[in-house]
Amino acid sequence: MFAKPKILLSWLALLLSFASLILSSWIILPAPNMFLLTLAVGAPEISPWLFLLNLLFLLLSLFYIRRRPIQRIVCIFSLIGLLICGWVLINIPPTQIQMAKAMKQGLGAxxxxxxxxxxxxxxxxxxxxxxxxxxxxxxxxxxxxxxxxxxxxxxxxxxxxxxxxxxxxxxxxxxxxxxxxxxxxxxxxxxxxxxxxxxxxxxxxxxxxxxxxxxxxxxxxxxxxxxxxxxxxxxxxxxxxxxxxxxxxxxxxxxxxxxxxxxxxxxxxxxxxxxxxxxxxxxxxxxxxxxxxxxxxxxxxxxxxxxxxxxxxxxxxxxxxxxxxxxxxxxxxxxxxxxxxxxxxxxxxxxxxxxxxxxxxxxxxxxxxxxxxxxxxxxxxxxxxxxxxxxxxxxxxxxx
Structure with a gap:
């Protein structure tokens, strides 16, 4: 009775996890035109949101989706998205350390x-x-x-x-x-x-x-x-x-x-x-x-x-x-x-x-x-x- 909604949800999760991965990918992809530049500008700046979105789909794939092929694909998409977004997040502390150092070098300790x-x-x-x-x-x-x-x-x-x-x-x-x-x-x-x-x-x-x-x-x-x-x-x-x-x-x-x-x-x-x-x-x-x-x-x-x-x-x-x-x-x-x-x-x-x-x-x-x-x-x-x-x-x- 509930099989059909679950199948639809699985396919929806697949589609949305792919969309989340595409958005996340603009953190590292260079934009070839002005339209896509908007995505390349915005994606790194909202990376915490994208990280949570990718994490949500990963959890869905692990605990809710039961169709093996779809589960694996959603899991792969989500993991790649998490890695891309995580690259920004883990680089925040070393970047701020480097910026603090540059300020002291330029203006005085x-x-x-x-x-x-x-x-x-x-x-x-x-x-x-x-x-x-x-x-x-x-x-x-x-x-x-x-x-x-x-x-x-x-x-x-x-x-x-x-x-x-x-x-x-x-x-x-x-x-x-x-x-x-x-x-x-x-x-x-x-x-x-x-x-x-x-x-x-x-x-x-x-x-x-x-x-x-x-x-x-x-x-x-x-x-x-x-x-x-x-x-x-x-x-x-x-x-x-x-x-x-x-x-x-x-x-x-x-x-x-x-x-x-x-x-x-x-x-x-x-x-x-x-x-x-x-x-x-x-x-x-x-x-x-x-x-x-x-x-x-x-x-x-x-x-x-x-x-x-x-x-x-x-x-x-x-x-x-x-x-x-x-x-x-x-x-x-x-x-x-x-x-x-x-x-x-x-x-x-x-x-x-x-x-x-x-x-x-x-x-x-x-x-x-x-x-x-x-x-x-x-x-x-x-x-x-x-x-x-x-x-x-x-x-x-x-x-x-």
């Missing part, structure tokens, strides 16, 4: 002691918190303003969003620049991060810029510099300290953050935070990643107006790695080892150049992470990145 205790007390207490993974990272209460017009170059309205601590005061400024291959994106990207950082005692400005290919370099850099001048001019209005400012960007936004901060006539910038940003556009064009889901050369052509052979000077001027001829603000670089848009080797090279030229720099690498890993705010990689980012910000802006 006692860098945490330079941060005032009240500031330290508000930070995350663990690099990875499983409870925060499942429930979400608490964001706290903040004040929020949007659609603040700061410029209209060529009639294009450029706006910003501002996130402020709940209490009125004067706070260090964190200027956030979104990514999107210089072609798309908006100021509301990564809003959870902005709210979290504001709740920890910063005024956060999320700024806009014109997009390629309609507007090519240096339009984007000009817009960032205009935004910085606007923020400095109106700092008191937004309870920001114009002399305590950090630029933070992701991908193309990180590239613009470095360029803006590294100019010889840049306003006072205390530090730069670079999440997986391009640093050497010439080399990026000559040696694109493989696979190359975003078509890097097409993106660079759209941004700069041509190939590296046609516009070698533009590629050189647009590469932050070529600005190491004078003292630069301390720089935090965070990359994923499995990034197939901006490979981690570029971040490592930037760190070495900064370090060798006498500048303060920290390079953090996450073994399992793809590009835009922090899109999952409570994910495995972003928890690690956030833990050390808030310590870097506090060191740069609050240190004694």
């Amino acid at each position: 006692n860098y945490l002691e330079q941060i005032p205790p009240p500031v330290r007390a508000k930070m995350q207490t663990h690099p990875f918190d499983l409870i925060n993974f499942f429930r979400g990272i608490p964001l706290g209460k903040t004040r929020y303003q949007k659609d603040i017009l700061f410029a209209s170059p060529g009639g294009v309205p450029l706006k910003m969003e501002v996130y402020q601590p709940s209490k009125i005061g004067k706070y260090p400024a964190v200027v956030v620049i979104y990514g999107g291959a210089w072609q798309y994106g908006n100021t509301h990207a990564n809003s959870e991060f902005n709210q979290y950082i504001a709740n920890h005692g910063y005024t956060v400005f999320a700024i806009d810029y014109r997009h390629a290919p309609q507007y090519q370099f240096p339009s984007q850099l000009d817009d960032v510099r205009t935004a910085l001048n606007f923020i400095r001019k109106h700092a008191a209005e937004y309870e920001a300290d114009s002399e305590s400012m950090v630029l933070l960007g992701r991908s193309a936004g990180a590239h613009l953050a470095m360029l803006a901060a590294y100019q010889t006539d840049a306003p006072p910038i205390r530090a730069v935070v670079n999440y997986y940003g391009p640093v050497d556009l010439t080399e990026g064009y000559k040696t694109p990643p493989n696979p190359d889901p975003i078509n890097s050369r097409a993106v660079l052509k759209a941004f700069l107006g041509g190939s590296v052979e046609e516009l070698p000077n533009q590629y050189e001027i647009a590469s932050p790695i070529n600005y190491l001829t004078h003292p630069l603000p301390p720089t935090l670089l965070i990359y994923g080892s499995r990034d197939h848009l901006v490979e981690a080797r570029f971040g490592r090279q930037m760190y070495e150049r900064l370090h060798n030229s006498g500048n303060t720099a920290v390079f953090l690498e996450i073994p399992w992470a793809e590009h835009a890993f922090d899109a999952v705010f409570n994910g495995v990689s972003n928890q690690l990145a956030l833990y050390y980012t808030e310590r870097f910000l506090a060191w740069a802006l609050f240190k004694h």
Whole structure:
């Protein structure tokens, strides 16, 4: 009487265990196109969920499924999925140890002691918190303003969003620049991060810029510099300290953050935070990643107006790695080892150049992470990145 439902359940378990394995496999598989890149970005970040899912199907196969062929297949699928997800989970402790070591090497063994205790007390207490993974990272209460017009170059309205601590005061400024291959994106990207950082005692400005290919370099850099001048001019209005400012960007936004901060006539910038940003556009064009889901050369052509052979000077001027001829603000670089848009080797090279030229720099690498890993705010990689980012910000802006 109950045989038919059990057979159906067995086949359903087989189908779902296969789907779970496919999802888990994107933790290690490189994505050949932008559609599959979403899976490759997200899979490592939700690996604890995938681990539990694979474990569930393994237990089903061992204790409930009685049809031998199906049982074996479900068991095999689940075991492979568990091994893949487990690779991420068992690498969390050694990765955080390596990141802690890199922070001390870059900022000094006692860098945490330079941060005032009240500031330290508000930070995350663990690099990875499983409870925060499942429930979400608490964001706290903040004040929020949007659609603040700061410029209209060529009639294009450029706006910003501002996130402020709940209490009125004067706070260090964190200027956030979104990514999107210089072609798309908006100021509301990564809003959870902005709210979290504001709740920890910063005024956060999320700024806009014109997009390629309609507007090519240096339009984007000009817009960032205009935004910085606007923020400095109106700092008191937004309870920001114009002399305590950090630029933070992701991908193309990180590239613009470095360029803006590294100019010889840049306003006072205390530090730069670079999440997986391009640093050497010439080399990026000559040696694109493989696979190359975003078509890097097409993106660079759209941004700069041509190939590296046609516009070698533009590629050189647009590469932050070529600005190491004078003292630069301390720089935090965070990359994923499995990034197939901006490979981690570029971040490592930037760190070495900064370090060798006498500048303060920290390079953090996450073994399992793809590009835009922090899109999952409570994910495995972003928890690690956030833990050390808030310590870097506090060191740069609050240190004694």
